[in-house]
Amino acid sequence: MPSQTFAAIAGKLWPGADYLYVDALGASGGIATLWNPMKIKGKLFASSQYFLAVSLHYGDLCWQMFNIYAPNSRARRRNLWEEISKITMTNQKDKMMLAGDFNAPLYSSEKCGGLEDFSDSMSDLATFINASNLVDIDLQEEKKRLALVNWDTMCLRKSLGGLGIQKINALNKALIAKVGWTLAKGEADCNSQVGGGVIRDQLGDMIAAYAGNLSESSVTQVEGMALLWGLKMANNIGIKHLEIEGDSKVIIDSIKGKASAGWKVEPILRDIRQLLVKLEDFTIDHIFREGNRAADSMAAKGRLQMGLRYWRNPNTLPITVKEIPDKEKALCQERTNPPAQ
Structure with a gap:
């Protein structure tokens, strides 16, 4: 042409x-x-x-x-x-x-x-x-x-001119360095910034999990957020009947009206109550950490998370959680189907 x-x-x-x-x-x-x-x-x-x-x-x-x-x-x-x-x-x-x-x-x-x-x-x-x-x-x-x-x-x-996508190798090295620096400084309370939990079905099998972290937050704030994250996930899944267990007695008692977690936690508790209203029925009880090992293990995963992460597929759950003994599962089954008197 x-x-x-x-x-x-x-x-x-x-x-x-x-x-x-x-x-x-x-x-x-x-x-x-x-x-x-x-x-x-x-x-x-x-x-x-x-x-x-x-x-x-x-x-x-x-x-x-x-x-x-x-x-x-x-x-x-x-x-x-x-x-x-x-x-x-x-x-x-x-x-x-x-x-x-x-x-x-x-x-x-x-x-x-x-x-x-x-x-x-x-x-x-x-x-x-x-x-x-x-x-x-x-x-x-x-x-x-x-x-x-x-x-x-x-x-x-x-x-x-790029898309701002992070390089995984560089990000991984940065996160490892951050954890190493935290441990080197001797910050024993670094766990206070992480939270997590698991969701089980009526048979006690884990069907979902979550973990995350919050910077510059108190222990009580993060424990409240961990419960809020779990309720949001349950709501997204479509769960209407829920038995809630947590090892933070102050959060559990504050939701029941038996205690006050403080003004900084009140906005979190307000969001929790709004989600609880959407459930058809629920129970909420305090358990000791020894009986809540799966959720505690997920909370530890939050230390290496960027913000909040959900695991919706049980097959992709962290292996440290999968290896939790079946004792917790047995307790869930016992509460769901109590032995005949």
């Missing part, structure tokens, strides 16, 4: 836009990238018959945008993935995004109709994504297109 012809088309699509394009070969192909020159400066980075890479500068930010129109031939697609992979691997410091028509699904659910078996092409595409340290982002409900971004870019702050 003559440049004058494409310029006329681009002017109708986006008046005033700058652009770069790769001409079509015959009746297929042709790639174009357009941008607003008032905000973005663009220049050619690399190109071939099947892709167009443009460096887009917005202030101090720079993205390498790959616009792809992959061939139908699997062999040619593999050559294309290898060519792009070499470019991405030699430019790890740059933020990159790949988008366009890959002519191959990444998942079998993306394929609609046709007789061709795309399993090999799916494997080629997945290998290319992993080798290039890219992440597949779902931009459409049915995921008909792919937009691939370098994982290091995803972890940048939003102000630097």
